[in-house]
Each structure stands twice: as structure tokens, then as C-alpha cells.
Amino acid sequence: MTDRHGTAPPARRLSLPGLWLVCGLLLPTASLADSHDCRHVQVTDADSGRPLAGIEDLVYHPPSDTLILSVHDRWGDADEDPNALMGLFGLALESLVAGGPATARRIAGPADRSMRPHGMSLAEREAGVWRLLVIDHRFYREEQRDGQPGTILQEYDVTGDGALAPLRQFGHAGLCPANDLDWDGGDRLIVTLDRANCGGFWRFLELARGQQRGRVVLVDLEAQTLTDLLTDLAFPNGIALDPASEGQFFLTESRAARLSRFSLDLDAEPSKGMSSETLQTVELPGAPDNLAFDADGMLLVALHPDVTDFGLYSMRVWGYESSATRIVRLSGTAPEAEVETxxxxxxxxxxxxxxxxxxxxxxxxxxxxxxxxxxxxxxQ
Incomplete structure (x- = not known):
């Protein structure tokens, strides 16, 4: 097996763990034995034949049996590589599981690379009516450019064959650190802002010092407003409305290695103040990223076992050509929740x-x- 540069992944290296990792050694962890047969599948762009890198998020559209992929080749983008691919791509599930390389087609995002999608959410607004909402960092790590917001939320109608048609849009300078979102297909949605600073030196300093300055905000697409819900969070990342409990949502905090359930009245009037309550918290065997519900209503979470290692890998530091992955399934969120690896x-x-x-x-x-x-x- 080779990495994206065509070289074999090196042996794992010891790195200096952060304080949260030291504390994590004292927490109960799940068995690390794989419980499923897993394999890597190369995915290529139908137009160019080039491999897709940076599939940060993905959703599944059942009517068309299609995966919608959020693609942003960040390394290629940083190097100003004209071949760097980004945008939304559609991939037939049948093609993915057939056993060989799979081919995806671009379904949103112009060829000039101005779309840099990140977290997204797919909702069935009513029977047969599907809506997709995507975070688009069109001006990467810029709050605004020429008076235009650097980050926007773009809503799409998803047709029966998996095609996208743009609908509403919301832009705000404060959305620049947006990471993930969730909604029910209506006017209001919740968004994680993983840090306070968008880019540059202050972003680097905030992340290097491990400051807890993330937020969760409520966005109203109809009123075009943004309201703070939670503040002082430890790099809030994945977020998901609980389909079994109206007014409740789950949130991961990467630096705290935890998953929490909150209650919130999404129908409340923001001008009268929004309040939320922490209902449950479970500590995880790694730094959680995005999360999603499976068909049984259980949470699936992608974890980074060593967040320092992942950070050095993401910055392409010499000697860190790969980074560990852990994927788990949670049977609940109480402290005694079972964690299946x-x-x-x-x-x-x-x-x-x-x-x-x-x-x-x-x-x-x-x-x-x-x-x-x-x-x-x-x-299984």
C-alpha cells in the first residue's frame, strides 16, 4: 500500500503528546480489534482521470444510491497546483463497492476552483424532497474579499438522480472558521466554528496554544442572521441533530476528546436569548472529528488517536507522511456507552x-x- 505520494507509509513514530492525551490514558477505552472487513478504494475524477484527494465529508442520497463527496485538495490548493480538484462530486455506491477503482463526476463547483466545500448536511425536508447544505470556503481562510464574505452556506435541491440545483445562500464574515453543520431542511441550522481566528498568525497562535475559543452558532437562512449558542469550546468539530429527540443535538470537541449531547429550542426567538443545556458527555479514545447516525440510530465517529501527530501530518512536516485513523460506533452517550471499533x-x-x-x-x-x-x- 502506498500513500498519495506513491511511497510506502513509514513506521509509526513516537510524538510528544498533548496534555489531553496524557489524561486520556486514564480513561476507559474500547478494544482496538477491527470488527469489520475494510479496504481502500481509489476514487478518480470522471473528466480528468486524476485521483480525488481531500474528501473531508460525505453524505448518502438513498433515492439515487449516490454518495455526495465534499472534495478540497488542500495541499494542492496551498501549492497553487492548477490540477488540484475541489467541489462536490457524485459517486454511485455500486461503483464504490464493486471492488476496483471508482469514478466520480463533478456535480457542483466551477472548474476555476473557487468552491472549497467542507462540512455538509443532507435532509429530507418532506417525502421525496431532499435538500443539501454545504459550507463553502470560497476564499480560503479569508473573512472577506472585496466586500464579499469568504465563507458561505449554499443550499441545493437534490433531484431523484442525485443532481444538484442551487437554492438559497447565506454569507457572513463570522463564518470563516466554520467546520460542520446540521439541519432538518428548514430555515434554521446549527454550525460549528472550530476556532476564533480565521487565518494568518493569530490562527496559528490560537491553535499552537490550544486555546478553547470555538463556538456553535444558529443560522437562520430566511432572516439571514447568525446567533451564538455555545462559546469557549475545545475545537468543536462534528455536529448532528438527534433524530430521536427533538431539540437535542450531539457535538464533538476534538481537543477535549469528548462527545456531548445538548438540548436546544430551535424554535425560540434569538432576539430574546438562546439557551442550551448539556445533558450527557462521553469521553472517547481519540480526538473526534465528524459524526453521523447509522441506520439503527447509533453514532458513527471518526477519531484521530493522536491529534499532535495528525496536526504535523496535515502540515506536511518531514517524517510524518501518514497519520493514524480510528473509526468507532457508539451505542449510547452515557458514560457507560459501548464503543465498537x-x-x-x-x-x-x-x-x-x-x-x-x-x-x-x-x-x-x-x-x-x-x-x-x-x-x-x-x-457484519
């Missing part, structure tokens, strides 16, 4: 630093913000 990949042999995992049909599918392709695991 779907994939434990300490060398990043199948995928380096997976950031998202979902269930699609009879398979778990995971993508990564920097590595190429996808990982497919068969349900």
Missing part, C-alpha cells in the same frame, strides 16, 4: 487521518481531509 489503522495504511464516516447501504464509508480515496467497510 470498526477500524483501527495505527499506521494510516488504509487511510491517513479519516475525518468522516457514514453508513451507505450495507457499508460504512470513510473519507479524509488530506489523503486520497475512500475506505469501505462491510457491515
Amino acid at each position: 470498526i477500524l483501527d489503522d495505527p499506521d494510516g495504511a488504509l487511510v491517513s487521518g479519516a475525518t468522516s464516516v457514514i453508513q451507505a447501504g450495507d457499508h460504512y464509508v470513510a473519507g479524509a481531509a488530506f489523503d486520497e480515496g475512500l475506505v469501505v467497510c462491510d457491515l
Whole structure:
């Protein structure tokens, strides 16, 4: 197995763990034995034949049996590589699980690379009516350019064959650090802002010092407003509305290695003040990234076993050509919740630093913000 540069992944290295990792050694952890058969699948662009790198997030559209991929080749973008691919791509599930390389087609995002999608959410607004909402960092790590917001939320109608038609849009300078979002297809949604600073030196300093300055905000697409819900969070990352409990949502905090459930009245009037309550918290065997619900209503979470290692890998520091991946399934959120390990990949042999995992049909599918392709695991 080789990495995206065509070289074999090196042996794992010892790195200096952060304080949260030292504390994490004292926490109960799950068995790290893989419980599913997993494999790496190369995914290529139908137009150019080039491999897709940086599939940071993904959703599954059942009517068309299609995966919608959020693709941003960050390394290529940083190098101003004209071949860097980014945008939304559609991939037939049948093609992915067939056993060989899979081909995806671009379904949103112009060829000039101005679309840099990140977290996204797919909702069935009513029977047969599907809506997709995507975070688009069109001006990467810029709050605004020429008076235009650097980050926007773009809503799409998803047709029966998986095609996209743009609908509403919301832009705000404060959305620049947006990471993930969730909604029910209506006017209001919740968004994680993983840090306070968008880019440059102050962003670097905030992350290097491990400051807890992340937020969760409420966005109203109809009123075009943004309201703070939670503040002072430890790099809030994945967020998901609880389909079994109206007014409740789950949130991961990467630096705190925890998952929490909150209650919130999404119908409340923001001008009268919004309040939320922490209901439960569970500590996880790694730094959580995005999360999603499986067909049984259980949470799937992509974890970074060593967040320092992942950070050095993401910055392409010499000697860190790969990063570990851990994918788990939670049977609940109480402290005694069972944690099933779907994939434990300490060398990043199948995928380096997976950031998202979902269930699609009879398979778990995971993508990564920097590595190429996808990982497919068969349900037992």
C-alpha cells in the first residue's frame, strides 16, 4: 500500500503528546480489534482521470444510491497546483463497492476552483424532497474579499438522480472558521466554528496554544442572521441533530476528546436569548472529528488517536507522511456507552487521518481531509 505520494507509509513514530492525551490514558477505552472487513478504494475524477484527494465529508442520497463527496485538495490548493480538484462530486455506491477503482463526476463547483466545500448536511425536508447544505470556503481562510464574505452556506435541491440545483445562500464574515453543520431542511441550522481566528498568525497562535475559543452558532437562512449558542469550546468539530429527540443535538470537541449531547429550542426567538443545556458527555479514545447516525440510530465517529501527530501530518512536516485513523460506533452517550471499533489503522495504511464516516447501504464509508480515496467497510 502506498500513500498519495506513491511511497510506502513509514513506521509509526513516537510524538510528544498533548496534555489531553496524557489524561486520556486514564480513561476507559474500547478494544482496538477491527470488527469489520475494510479496504481502500481509489476514487478518480470522471473528466480528468486524476485521483480525488481531500474528501473531508460525505453524505448518502438513498433515492439515487449516490454518495455526495465534499472534495478540497488542500495541499494542492496551498501549492497553487492548477490540477488540484475541489467541489462536490457524485459517486454511485455500486461503483464504490464493486471492488476496483471508482469514478466520480463533478456535480457542483466551477472548474476555476473557487468552491472549497467542507462540512455538509443532507435532509429530507418532506417525502421525496431532499435538500443539501454545504459550507463553502470560497476564499480560503479569508473573512472577506472585496466586500464579499469568504465563507458561505449554499443550499441545493437534490433531484431523484442525485443532481444538484442551487437554492438559497447565506454569507457572513463570522463564518470563516466554520467546520460542520446540521439541519432538518428548514430555515434554521446549527454550525460549528472550530476556532476564533480565521487565518494568518493569530490562527496559528490560537491553535499552537490550544486555546478553547470555538463556538456553535444558529443560522437562520430566511432572516439571514447568525446567533451564538455555545462559546469557549475545545475545537468543536462534528455536529448532528438527534433524530430521536427533538431539540437535542450531539457535538464533538476534538481537543477535549469528548462527545456531548445538548438540548436546544430551535424554535425560540434569538432576539430574546438562546439557551442550551448539556445533558450527557462521553469521553472517547481519540480526538473526534465528524459524526453521523447509522441506520439503527447509533453514532458513527471518526477519531484521530493522536491529534499532535495528525496536526504535523496535515502540515506536511518531514517524517510524518501518514497519520493514524480510528473509526468507532457508539451505542449510547452515557458514560457507560459501548464503543465498537470498526477500524483501527495505527499506521494510516488504509487511510491517513479519516475525518468522516457514514453508513451507505450495507457499508460504512470513510473519507479524509488530506489523503486520497475512500475506505469501505462491510457491515457484519
